[in-house]
Amino acid sequence: MTTTPGRIAIVGASAAGFAVANELRDQGYDGTISLIGAEALPPYDRPPLSKRKAIDIDDIALADLGKLEALDLNLCLGQRAVGLDTIDKIVRMADGRAVRWDACVIATGADPIRIPGVDSVLRTMADAHVIQSRLDRAGSVAIIGAGVLGCELASLTVSMNCAVTVIDGLPGPMQNRLGTSVSDRLRRHHEEAGVMFRLGQTVSDVAGNPDQGYRIGLSDGGTVQADAVIAAVGCRPATGWLKDSDVPVNNGVVCDENCRAMPGVFAAGDVANWFNPRFGRHMRVEHRMNATEQGMAVANQLLARGQPFDPIPFFWTDQGDLKLQVHGLVGPDMEIVRLDGESDDKRFVLAYLREGLIEGVLGWNMAQMLRKARPLIGRPRAAIADWAK
Amino acid sequence: MGKLKVEIIQDKCVGAGQCVFAAPDVFDQREEDGIVVLLDEDPDISKAPEIRKAAKLCPAMAILVEES
Numbered sequence A: 001m002t003t004t005p006g007r008i009a010i011v012g013a014s015a016a017g018f019a020v021a022n023e024l025r026d027q028g029y030d031g032t033i034s035l036i037g038a039e040a041l042p043p044y045d046r047p048p049l050s051k052r053k054a055i056d057i058d059d060i061a062l063a064d065l066g067k068l069e070a071l072d073l074n075l076c077l078g079q080r081a082v083g084l085d086t087i088d089k090i091v092r093m094a095d096g097r098a099v100r101w102d103a104c105v106i107a108t109g110a111d112p113i114r115i116p117g118v119d120s121v122l123r124t125m126a127d128a129h130v131i132q133s134r135l136d137r138a139g140s141v142a143i144i145g146a147g148v149l150g151c152e153l154a155s156l157t158v159s160m161n162c163a164v165t166v167i168d169g170l171p172g173p174m175q176n177r178l179g180t181s182v183s184d185r186l187r188r189h190h191e192e193a194g195v196m197f198r199l200g201q202t203v204s205d206v207a208g209n210p211d212q213g214y215r216i217g218l219s220d221g222g223t224v225q226a227d228a229v230i231a232a233v234g235c236r237p238a239t240g241w242l243k244d245s246d247v248p249v250n251n252g253v254v255c256d257e258n259c260r261a262m263p264g265v266f267a268a269g270d271v272a273n274w275f276n277p278r279f280g281r282h283m284r285v286e287h288r289m290n291a292t293e294q295g296m297a298v299a300n301q302l303l304a305r306g307q308p309f310d311p312i313p314f315f316w317t318d319q320g321d322l323k324l325q326v327h328g329l330v331g332p333d334m335e336i337v338r339l340d341g342e343s344d345d346k347r348f349v350l351a352y353l354r355e356g357l358i359e360g361v362l363g364w365n366m367a368q369m370l371r372k373a374r375p376l377i378g379r380p381r382a383a384i385a386d387w388a389k
Numbered sequence B: 001m002g003k004l005k006v007e008i009i010q011d012k013c014v015g016a017g018q019c020v021f022a023a024p025d026v027f028d029q030r031e032e033d034g035i036v037v038l039l040d041e042d043p044d045i046s047k048a049p050e051i052r053k054a055a056k057l058c059p060a061m062a063i064l065v066e067e068s
């Protein structure tokens, strides 16, 4: 018989960390749960931050105060962990305190990559407030990065009547994820809404400030002028605080298929680089759905009733009136087969194949049909003909 | 014997469809935009586990479940 740990410390109080705590209580765990988070706000949901303006914390809280209280947590908000000692089993806090644990979950997520001269990024509610206050006075905005976040911000800011320029080193928006043909379609979607692109351009320098505006130098010698500038060039797993610990870190916390980094130490969410047995490789998934699912999986591991974590990753992105959703894995080097859709390309479902095997399906304004295509994942190309019937 | 009350918030729903995977008898998605529809407002208590799972998994917190 394995016994369940008496004290569980969860570092990171967002989607993944909250899911661990919630699932532990749901499964009847009655030990001590410390939920430690650097942000002062109670756990909240990030995806709305780039999709809506003027967001109220109550609308995006992961649990209302009553529910949070009912979970009976040792809630340490506005407190940063600065070290993890796996021998004495303590989380060291910035204020010098130590939180003792019998099992620890690392759920510190990811930090946005910054660009010199650009002080706006979007990861937290506090970031969203800064951006909102700047956009209220801005007629034009430059967004550096045409990934998911940059594209969502383009749609949001264009809907606020800003002149929007999106800059990226790649030849098309989300090109490194979706491949050229879908990226071209996405570019058209944004251009029709009024977004301007400067593609295949890297940023050489940024000068300016929020009061006087910005001048962004590009690699081809051109410039972009804008009242506001936001960097949306991706994230790095938030593992800096682990640098003196013996937790294995390599593009996130390296875990086995049970999301375990070492005895008694687990990771979940954006920070976890775990072995997904379904795809036979390590992966780190920066998506909202994964944070919940992996958090729940880790909770069950802690209660010694866990199973290998082998999800089909899922993400969605809303960009204006476009709802783009992906189950499984897609990539620019994969073969694409059209499964369904309308002739004018307003809606379609695609399969992405690697070496003849379907690894992912993508829906463009076609959520319901996409759901029906998900079972194709893991099947060979021949399965498509049967599915279409 | 308890009763289950399920409520959906369509404004929050992002059309992820996770609820339909978890509880296909209770939830569906609109064909045109994938937004959740409730097939059964007071489902049988035996469905509680799968409905609670759907609510937990929903990435938009668009499903509320009350057991009375």
Ligand SMILES: Cc1cc2nc3c(=O)[nH]c(=O)nc-3n(C[C@H](O)[C@H](O)[C@H](O)COP(=O)(O)OP(=O)(O)OC[C@H]3O[C@@H](n4cnc5c(N)ncnc54)[C@H](O)[C@@H]3O)c2cc1C
Residues within 6 Å of the ligand: A011, A012, A013, A014, A015, A016, A017, A036, A037, A038, A039, A045, A046, A047, A048, A049, A050, A079, A080, A081, A082, A107, A108, A109, A110, A122, A123, A124, A149, A238, A241, A268, A269, A270, A271, A285, A286, A287, A288, A289, A291, A314, A315, A316, A317, A318
């Ligand atoms: C603007 C935005 C829009 C998004 N939209 C989508 C979308 O449409 N679809 C989608 O699938 N995904 C989306 N995502 C991604 C999704 O929000 C993330 O995958 C999810 O938040 C990951 O949850 P997490 O708990 O692993 O990490 P995080 O949400 O990053 O939370 C980690 C928490 O840990 C805290 N922390 C970090 N270091 C420490 C420390 N040393 N001590 C204490 N606390 C610490 C942080 O302050 C943070 O609160 C979006 C993300 C953003 C930012």
Ligand code: SF4
Residues within 6 Å of the ligand: B008, B012, B013, B014, B015, B016, B017, B018, B019, B020, B027, B029, B034, B035, B036, B057, B058, B059, B060, B061, B062, B063
């Ligand atoms: S799981 Fe949530 S977001 Fe997804 S379709 Fe159901 S209600 Fe909507």
